[in-house]
Amino acid sequence: MTGYGISQVHDDLYSYGVEARSVNHKYCDVRVKMPREINGLEPPVETVVRDRIARGRVDLYIECRALPQTETKIDTDLSLARGYYDAFEKVRKELGFEEAVSLGSILEQPGIVKLSDPDLDLDGLEQILVSGVHGALDALIAMREQEGQGLEQEITRLLSLAENDVERLSKLAKNVAADKKDKLSLRVQELLGDIELDEGRIAQEIALLADKSDITEEISRLKIHLDHFRKMLVQDESVGRRLDFLTQEMNREVNTAGSKIGDANAIQVVVNLKSLIEKVREQVQNVE
Structure with a gap:
């Protein structure tokens, strides 16, 4: 039976969007897609779906977005930057270039500067995320019942x-x-x-x-x-x-x-x- 439902929940730092879709299937087939940072919560989320849906294929999509007031951390890998500098300097000397290695050429290399949001508290997040899943499933089940x-x-x-x-x-x-x-x-x-x-x-x-x-x-x-x-x-x-x-x-x-x-x-x-x-x-x- 087909159905669709969405919900939105949040904590102090992040907003979580939950989208649930279901189509016909002989058994209960649950597929969850969520950000890598919170994929440790996939088992409890899947359990919620299986407890409420007995038959059908259910695709659950969860996205996580930092709220505007969330402070972004900026980290630098000085060891990696030094390695790039040494490598660039060696190339410059070997090939006879007079131009010095610039700071910009170092900073634009992958892994030198990393932007990261505050660490997620999975223990505290589980209850919030589960409530969001229930909200999406409420709408999905209501649609399935109407079709039924x-x-x-x-x-x-x-x-x-x-x-x-x-x-x-x-x-x-x-x-x-x-x-x-x-x-x-x-x-x-x-x-x-x-x-x-x-x-x-x-x-x-x-x-x-x-x-x-x-x-x-x-x-x-x-x-x-x-x-x-x-x-x-x-x-x-x-x-x-x-x-x-x-x-x-x-x-x-x-x-x-x-x-x-x-x-x-x-x-x-x-x-x-x-x-x-x-x-x-x-x-x-x-x-x-």
Whole structure:
């Protein structure tokens, strides 16, 4: 399920921006990007996300900016500067240049002058940063819940259509079973002609053959799965993976019924029912 949220928190020296984004994913996949100076806080931040998000890929971006009143430290590496000077002086003499080595040419070399903000107190920062993550997740979850209401309506609509098809299939199956017995009886009589055989045994064999096309059990399990699906859909907890499993089970029952029944009208209903269940399965991928 998709979602987006941002928040801003700060302490006396720094401001911290938190941005959270989520997209569909079968499991909970959390990815955190933050400045190197505070990456020691990644584990507690990730724990906060996993405690509140059960399913989906969540990308969390954290930026850190010094406030205007924060004093910037200026450090110089005199040892490195001396090394540059000696090297430049050696080159100047070897190549016969008269111009002296300037201070500017030394200071512009990397590592000579370093600007740094005050050291971050990670122990004190954790609580502040966690509150910022919660703020971003509040907005993200609110957006996901709004999307979830629309998903619930669409899935409920598809379930109603599937339940209607199951009822149609159930009625067709009863007629198919009776017709198959009649056709088998007529076919046996045509084959036997005047030959006399045990009518009880023949009737038993015909019944066994007809039972192979009986889908009563599949219909019963489909109704149970659909009822269970509806009940789980309104539960106030993470049910996405369980609903995904139920759609797989419903699809398996429909495939079995289709392979057994062997009637053109019933097969048409089976095809439509498979299409509806696949649409439900696609929507379930968005459910946490």
